[in-house]
Amino acid sequence: MIVEMSKGATKEQVNHVVDRAHSLGFEVQLNIGTEKTVVAMLGGDTGKTETDVFAVLPGVESVSRVMKPYKLASREFHPRASKINVSGVEIGGQRVVIMAGPCAVESEKQLMETAKAVKELGAAVVRGGAFKPRTSPFSFQGLEHDALRMLAKVKSDLGIPVITEVVDIQNIGIVAEHADIIQVGARNMQNFALLKELSKLRHPILLKRGFSATVTEWLTAADYLLAQGNRRVILCERGIRSFEDSIRFSVDISSIAVVKRFSHLPVIVDPSHAAGHFAYVPSIAKAAIAAGADGLLIEVHPNPEEALVDGLQSLNIPNFERLMAELRPIAEAVGRHI
Numbered sequence: 001m002i003v004e005m006s007k008g009a010t011k012e013q014v015n016h017v018v019d020r021a022h023s024l025g026f027e028v029q030l031n032i033g034t035e036k037t038v039v040a041m042l043g044g045d046t047g048k049t050e051t052d053v054f055a056v057l058p059g060v061e062s063v064s065r066v067m068k069p070y071k072l073a074s075r076e077f078h079p080r081a082s083k084i085n086v087s088g089v090e091i092g093g094q095r096v097v098i099m100a101g102p103c104a105v106e107s108e109k110q111l112m113e114t115a116k117a118v119k120e121l122g123a124a125v126v127r128g129g130a131f132k133p134r135t136s137p138f139s140f141q142g143l144e145h146d147a148l149r150m151l152a153k154v155k156s157d158l159g160i161p162v163i164t165e166v167v168d169i170q171n172i173g174i175v176a177e178h179a180d181i182i183q184v185g186a187r188n189m190q191n192f193a194l195l196k197e198l199s200k201l202r203h204p205i206l207l208k209r210g211f212s213a214t215v216t217e218w219l220t221a222a223d224y225l226l227a228q229g230n231r232r233v234i235l236c237e238r239g240i241r242s243f244e245d246s247i248r249f250s251v252d253i254s255s256i257a258v259v260k261r262f263s264h265l266p267v268i269v270d271p272s273h274a275a276g277h278f279a280y281v282p283s284i285a286k287a288a289i290a291a292g293a294d295g296l297l298i299e300v301h302p303n304p305e306e307a308l309v310d311g312l313q314s315l316n317i318p319n320f321e322r323l324m325a326e327l328r329p330i331a332e333a334v335g336r337h338i
């Protein structure tokens, strides 16, 4: 249940609503906006509680039942689009944020060379996998702690934020120490134990859509991250499994519009993992920006032929440069810039 307070409702009136909610067994989360405060009732049994219990209280403008399973990620709770600040880079604002870099950090030289090139070409965030969630246990698993140190060096030498994935609870602390954005991969979208721990942080989290997850399941997973007060959640569409097998995953471009309609969270697109092949990356990237995505997460490698992971889907530097040039007019056409 969502209680919208009237404009100018006093703190006492808000507290009264909160106390009433607690007395009925609900947990509460407040969204204190510039104009209005919205109170979300969590847990408890909203189905059995009459909306009038809250509607009657002074300072309450309206009470609505949220029929969807997610609350904190919903527009009802937070009517305005969230803008998320990542070390000075705003995600969800006018600027389309390009995050680019290698699938996996392979060496300091490879990472630094890629990071310098993508930064020069307009990327705002550098990506690089340290812990790799591989389908086979015999595949390269990432340089782990060494990679985190290399990412931290990129951040300090080039002054650009970095994103990397966390795959388990035990490494949350060390990843948070080195990364500006913590990525939760598609395979972990419903690893609720991991999401609960991440919710305790105040660190930006990028939540990838699981490749068999509906948009509703994705937004409900985002609620786990938001539940303990972390407000900085970014969504990432990376393609879903369908019957189509000519491409690795099918990018659900329409999910951008659905997320924008029902959620306040920014959404970006990863065309690389969807495509599985570098030839398809530019089309998907351009479509995503045209459809209103707030950014892209793109794999770039200085020499894809020698990449240890995902070489086939990685853009080399000239291809990334060409794509950036093609993206700019598209961003402008939808009232944004890169």
Ligand code: PEP
Pocket: 103, 129, 133, 165, 184, 185, 186, 187, 208, 238, 270, 273
């Ligand atoms: C990645 O971005 O490195 C990755 C493994 O992606 P996904 O979780 O979307 O497969």
Ligand code: MN
Pocket: 103, 104, 273, 299, 309, 310
């Ligand atoms: Mn990859």
